[in-house]
C-alpha cells in the first residue's frame with residue numbers, strides 16, 4: 001500500500017545547477033582548449049569556471065536581467081543627461097569580466113595581438129561567462145574588437161590603450177582619458193539599412209583636426225560606452241570615426257539618445273536609437289575607407305557571437321542533463337530512460353562539435369598574424385562558423401528547455417532567458433544570409449587560398465563518412481556562377497566539414513559519429529532522430545557532464 005505523503009512536501013524536483021566548476025565539468029571544452037594550444041591554462045580556467053559557476057554570479061545574472069536599464073534623458077531641472085541607469089548587478093558583471101580581461105586580454109599594451117594562446121584562453125572564459133549572463137558581454141566584446149579597428153590610427157590607439165588596457169571597469173560618466181578602464185561601442189545601422197551600410201545618410205563635416213557628425217543610428221547598443229566607432233558619409237565617402245561621449249574641452253558630446261529598444265532578449269544590455277547633433281568625432285582611417293576600417297572590429301565581434309552561442313548551448317545541455325539525472329518519471333530517472341538518453345546524447349554531440357569548432361577557429365585567430373594557412377582558415381571559416389553555430393542555438397535551446405518540462409519554460413530557470421537570448425547572435429554583426437555572402441566574398445578574394453582550406457579540412461577528416469561527398473558539394477556550389485542562390489547549402493556543409501575536422505584533430509572518439517550522423521545524412525530533422533548506439537550514448541553523456 002502507498003504511504004500517504006504530506007502534500008506540501010517538495011520532492012522529485014532537481015536541485016539548482018549552481019556552485020559548479022564550469023570548466024572541470026566540461027570535458028569537451030577542456031579537450032578543445034588543450035588541442036588548440038591552451039593546455040597550460042587549465043588551472044586558471046578551472047578557477048574561472050568555479051567563480052562564474054557560483055551562486056553569486058548566477059544571482060547577478062538574474063538581477064541584471066530582471067531590472068532592465070532605464071533611459072534618463074533629462075535631470076530634474078530639464079538639463080539633458082543622455083544617460084542609461086543599470087542595476088548594480090550589471091556593473092558587477094562588467095567588473096568581473098573586465099577584471100578577467102575579457103575586454104582586452106588578446107592585445108598587448110600597444111594594442112597589437114598578444115600572441116600565444118590568448119584568443120583560445122579568452123574564448124574559453126567568454127564561453128563560460130555566456131553560460132551565466134550574455135547581455136553585459138555586448139560592450140565587453142565591442143571594446144575588445146574596437147582595438148582591431150583602432151589599428152588604422154596608431155597614434156589614437158596609443159592614447160587609448162593605456163586606459164582600455166587596464167583590467168578594470170569604471171562606470172563613472174566622465175571623459176575617457178581620466179578613467180580607470182573604458183568601453184567602446186559601435187554605431188553603423190541606420191533606419192534605412194543595417195546590412196547595407198553604404199546607404200548611411202549620417203554626415204561628417206571636417207572641423208579643423210576633427211569632424212562634426214550629424215544624423216542618426218537606429219541601433220546603438222551599450223550606450224554608456226565611453227566612445228563609439230561610427231560610420232558617416234564624409235566628402236571622400238563612407239568613413240569610420242571615433243566618437244567619444246565627452247568633447248576634448250570636457251563638455252558632454254552631442255550624442256542624444258532617443259529611446260531604448262524593447263527587445264525579445266538581451267535585456268540586461270541597453271540598445272538605443274540615437275541622434276548626433278554636430279557631435280565631435282575623430283576620423284579613424286582614410287575617408288572613404290569606413291567599411292574596410294570597421295570590418296577589423298566586426299570580424300572579432302562575429303567570432304564572439306559564435307563563442308557565446310556555443311556557450312549558451314553548452315549551458316542548455318548541462319541544465320538538461322543535470323535535471324534528467326535528478327528527475328524521476330515512471331519510477332526511473334529521466335537520464336535512464338532510453339528515449340531521453342538518445343536525445344541528450346545527440347544534443348551532447350552537437351555541443352561537442354560546436355565547442356571543438358569554435359576553439360579551432362580561435363586558434364586560427366591566434367596564429368593568423370604569422371601563418372598564412374591559418375589566416376586563410378580564419379577568413380573563410382569565421383563567417384561560416386558564426387552562421388552555423390549562431391543559427392543552430394535557438395532550436396537547440398528550445399530542445400534543452402523542453403528537457404526540463406514546464407520548469408524549463410518559466411523565468412525562474414535560466415533556460416527561458418537563454419532561449420530568448422539566442423537569436424540575437426545570428427541577427428547582429430551580419431545576419432545569416434550575410435554570413436553566407438561573406439564566405440563567397442572570401443572565395444572571390446582568394447580562390448586558391450579558400451580551396452586549400454577546404455582541401456586541408458578534407459585531409460584532416462580523411463576516411464570519415466561523408467567527407468568526400470561534402471567536399472564535392474562545396475566545390476561544386478562554389479564553382480557555379482549562381483553560387484549565391486545555393487550559398488546556404490555550401491556554407492552549412494563547410495561548417496560541418498570543419499567541425500568534423502576540428503573533432504578529428506583533437507582525436508575525439510566522436511569525430512566519426514559526427515561525420516556519420518551530420519555529413520552522411522544519417523539523421524532526421526530534429527534532435528534524437530538517429531541511432532547513436534548505446535556505447536556512444538554512454539560516452540557522450542559521461543563526457544558532457546561527469547556524474
Ligand SMILES: Cc1cc2nc3c(=O)[nH]c(=O)nc-3n(C[C@H](O)[C@H](O)[C@H](O)COP(=O)(O)OP(=O)(O)OC[C@H]3O[C@@H](n4cnc5c(N)ncnc54)[C@H](O)[C@@H]3O)c2cc1C
Pocket residue numbers: 185186187188189192193194195196219220221222263266271424427428429430431432433434437
Ligand atoms: C539587439 C540588437 C542590438 C544591436 N546593436 C547594434 C549596434 O550596437 N550597432 C549597430 O550598428 N547595429 C546594431 N544592431 C543592428 C544589427 O547589426 C542589424 O539589425 C543587422 O545587421 C541587420 O540589419 P538590418 O536590421 O538593417 O536588416 P536588413 O539589412 O534589412 O536585413 C534583413 C534580412 O535580409 C538579409 N539580407 C540582407 N542582404 C541580403 C542579400 N544581399 N541577400 C539575401 N539576404 C540578405 C539579412 O540576412 C537579414 O536576414 C543591433 C541589432 C539588434 C537586434
